Amino acid sequence: MSTQNYYVPDQSRFPIFMAFSLFVLVMGASSTINNLDNPDSNSVYILYAGFLSLFTTLFFWFRQVIKEHLAGLDSNQLKTSYVYGMAWFIFSEVMFFAAFFGALFYVRTFAVPWLGGVGEKGIGVAAIDLWDGFEATWPLITTPDNGAAYDLADKSMAWPGWGHALEWLPLWNTIVLLSSSVTVHFAHVALKNGNRKRFNRFLGVTVTLALIFVGLQAAEYYEAYAHYGLTLNSGIYGSTFFMLTGFHGFHVMMGGFMLAIMLARSVFAGHFEDHDHFGFEAASWYWHFVDVVWVMLFLFVYIL
């Protein structure tokens, strides 16, 4: 253990600025969303202001933390706090995805079969002649109301069979993301061995793979909307598909952004030492987490 005292920072403006930014951000988001049908609404500028102030605060806050670290104020005990803090943050993210996976499992195992007439609850639906003729399938292409309130998709994103495997984007996405987890690990090893050049190179490759992933995902969404008729409005299959992959994609962007910052810090500022690089390590954990979520997605959203 270090003999140093635990670093308790002095008064700081960042927290209240950040809280205020979040306030502006969510006020802007709420009024923008409530005014989606109103072309005269200016609410979106509140939203932009919120984002701008949030990112500005975050930038200066992180800069402050990095400065304090470089000044040697952090004890080993504080570093342990960061380690635990990041680990628990990732756990909370896991639980966020768990809610959406739970919804997926619930509709696949219970709700959709029941609507299709399976089991005790199914008999109830049939008895009142609700949505007669609805057949439970997964992926659910034909909604129970047969498209009355929801759009009917032509095609799902499911596994197309071996014959079309190579033109199936999710497979490529899987390869890209799994490789990026490997490259970020190589970068970590290189850093631990004190090889900065190799570190930068592998981290650069990782960030590039992240970009490729996001690009492929965007292409997939385009294909879904433009060619498959699969939208957020296509019933529960579209809902779960877009929400799960969408939130995952959003996390990929955040993780990729974190890694890009780490790359910039290493390249332009020479940050990180072989034994002192928690900023990078935290970002790489986040990256591995995003990767694991994708594997789950690939299995339960695309394949099974």
Add this chain to the structure above:
Amino acid sequence: MSAVIENHHDDHHHGPAKGLQRWLYTTNHKDIGTLYLWFSFAMFLIGGAMAMVIRAELFQPGMQIVEPEFYNQMITLHGLIMIFGGVMPAFVGLANWLVPMMIGAPDMALPRMNNLSFWILPFAFFILLSSLFMEGGAPNFGWTFYAPLSTTYAPPSVTFFIFSVHIMGASSIMGSINVVVTIMNMRAPGVGLMKMPLFVWSWLITAYLLIAVMPVLAGAVTMMLMDIHFGTSFFNAAGGGDPVLFQHIFWFFGHPEVYIMILPAFGIVSHIIETFSRKQLFGYSSMVWAMLSIAILSFVVWAHHMFTVGMPLAAELFFMWATMLIAVPTGVKVFNWIATMFRGSITFETPMLFACAFVVLFTIGGFSGLMLAIVPADFQYHDTYFVVAHFHYVLVPGAIFSIMAAVYYWIPKWCGNMYDERLGKLHFWLSFIGVNVTFFPQHFIGLAGMPRRYPDYALQFADWNMVSTVGAFLFGVSQLLFLFIVVKTVMGGKKATDQVWEGARGLEWTVASPAPYHTFTTPPKVD
């Protein structure tokens, strides 16, 4: 090993900053604890005022004071404010004040994030309360915001509600991460896990529950948002979703949330009973294991809130038995508290009065919970005032009494002054009588079939409703006395000694009263 330059920067022995800046920019766990506690008190009074509106309307059958629409907004906001603005921040405030002192840490592990966790809350509740003035009124779908009431039939302000829940959740998650990290990483040498004060244990478990379930709540409101505005069909069967799915997700969050609001109370009551019985707590390790079991079981009982929704029989049976299982560790705790008191030299200062009332009245709430857990019986009780009586018994004389007990118990340590014992006892007895007069009759009208969440009722429920309203106003007014006592104590009073209570043990009683602005900048030695 470390490349960090070992320069000992100035220790923070200076006092607090002056003026408003102290509170806006603070990184001090005591300041932040104070902020949380005052905030929760303000919310408690606002939410309480809403309860008064509800009870005033229910004083007599028929509609007299408010419109049904407004009544619905009141019950919704009352629940949300009391849970997310009253009880939870009060416990977080207590954790902030006490956990670092109890484990011999200089502060919370992540002090700036600590301040962020607090300051999100006033903004979040500003948004929630401002929805009262929005077109269509405030959220009116009950604090459980079941779909489709909260989606298809919701007022436009639901969007603001959703985002305010989002940032409240962010605040809770950050606050909890801070607590967990503090407890895991900042204990003074010698404070082993099984030597931690029970309040610290209770908060470690609570924080774990919060980190696990607040993101699930965020997921639930996100699905609502998408269903309302972006065409998804999570909670709409026409698209293949299911409104019942909402209830499952909500209660997967909601049931652990219930224990989030009671576990810290267990910790507090254990300390107080130990102190005023002048004995060592009976069964420390069984207390820890009981809390852990309750926490783990809390993840597999959620559907007992929805027995009447139409679940397969196997699920009903599973959730019934799992729920009843929780009575076992809870029973262990009640047994231990009583065993601690057994043959102790007990004195009944105000904190002890509240703690004793807690043990009795919380147990009553626990028993009515057992009744509700029985599936066939629940078909009768579901959504009646019996349920209202049950959860108010565990939350008001449960959670809130424990918070008041904690305030009386630790306030001499916080501000260096003793509270007025005579007024404290008066506050206790008024609250005790008020709470029982309010909620006990609700068991009767509930069993007689009065449904909850209606502004009007059939004539046969009139008498007990009148009694309940009288009790509610007695309880409500007594809380102004509590405010007066707290303010009076902060302003002055008999000076407290360092140990404050004759039987008090623990690190927080070894420092001066009031506790210095920075305690334990170097870890204390603990045997």
